[in-house]
Amino acid sequence: MDRLDVAKGVPVGTNYGGLLEELVGLSRSLGDPGRDLVILGEGNTSVRLDDESFLVKASGTSLANAKKEGFVRMDFGRTLALLDLEDPSDDELGGALMAARGEGGGDLRPSIEAVMHALCLTEGEATFVGHTHPTSVNAVLCSDRAEMLSAGVIFPDQVVVLGRHLLHVPYADVGLPLARALRDGLREHGGRVGAPPKTVYLQNHGLVALGPSAGGVERVTAMADKHARIMAGVLAAGEPVFLTAEQADGLDARPDEEYRRRVLGGGR
Numbered sequence: 287m288d289r290l291d292v293a294k295g296v297p298v299g300t301n302y303g304g305l306l307e308e309l310v311g312l313s314r315s316l317g318d319p320g321r322d323l324v325i326l327g328e329g330n331t332s333v334r335l336d337d338e339s340f341l342v343k344a345s346g347t348s349l350a351n352a353k354k355e356g357f358v359r360m361d362f363g364r365t366l367a368l369l370d371l372e373d374p375s376d377d378e379l380g381g382a383l384m385a386a387r388g389e390g391g392g393d394l395r396p397s398i399e400a401v402m403h404a405l406c407l408t409e410g411e412a413t414f415v416g417h418t419h420p421t422s423v424n425a426v427l428c429s430d431r432a433e434m435l436s437a438g439v440i441f442p443d444q445v446v447v448l449g450r451h452l453l454h455v456p457y458a459d460v461g462l463p464l465a466r467a468l469r470d471g472l473r474e475h476g477g478r479v480g481a482p483p484k485t486v487y488l489q490n491h492g493l494v495a496l497g498p499s500a501g502g503v504e505r506v507t508a509m510a511d512k513h514a515r516i517m518a519g520v521l522a523a524g525e526p527v528f529l530t531a532e533q534a535d536g537l538d539a540r541p542d543e544e545y546r547r548r549v550l551g552g553g554r
């Protein structure tokens with residue numbers, strides 16, 4: 287067992303088969319100031335390690351300066367059990383979050399959005415998750431046209447990378463209310479579509495990208511950023527012209543799209 291550095295997150299020298307290194311790389315990329323996806327301590331990332339545990343960004347750290355010691359190992363069961371707490375005080379919630387750390391979790395406080403990540407990594411079937419507050423996406427999500435982002439397909443690569451069906455989650459306070467709203471959304475989406483979404487929009491808040499790999503999260507985030515910029519332009523120019531359901535379903539199933547999906551890596 288590696289030495290546990292008490293002042294840090296996960297044990298020094300632990301890399302979880304390369305997953306931690308990939309998570310650090312993804313975090314730094316999403317935190318790149320030039321991309322305008324997050325500033326300061328905004329946003330967080332996670333990776334599923336096994337059936338019992340995941341790593342999530344520690345509270346108070348920035349994506350741009352992410353390093354291996356800035357992540358906390360969490361236990362899925364104990365983290366998801368937070369959803370059952372009724373009206374916890376801030377102290378109770380903080381204590382429960384710390385108690386949900388997994389073996390070798392370190393001393394850092396996990397992000398309050400850890401519960402949301404746990405849901406994406408279980409019910410959402412993702413291996414990597416990237417949550418950001420892109421200026422482009424929030425320009426639409428903070429408007430009364432927010433649901434235009436998930437209302438339909440406006441260009442073919444949207445389907446290839448973001449998925450055929452995108453999930454919109456109504457506004458809820460950060461923490462347990464937001465996690466519960468996301469859980470409701472994932473379940474409704476699963477029941478309706480039969481598969482989890484790759485792209486989740488949180489009203490008046492931001493974007494969640496779910497992927498089978500760090501690259502998948504990277505590509506969903508990049509395409510969601512572009513898609514939102516196009517939608518903002520569309521809404522300034524007129525009304526969106528959505529592809530018909532038949533056209534969109536066709537794009538979702540076409541063999542050449544299957545190929546492009548693999549190349550673009552947006553598949554799951």
Ligand SMILES: [Zn+2]
Binds near residue numbers: 399419
């Ligand atoms: Zn957030």
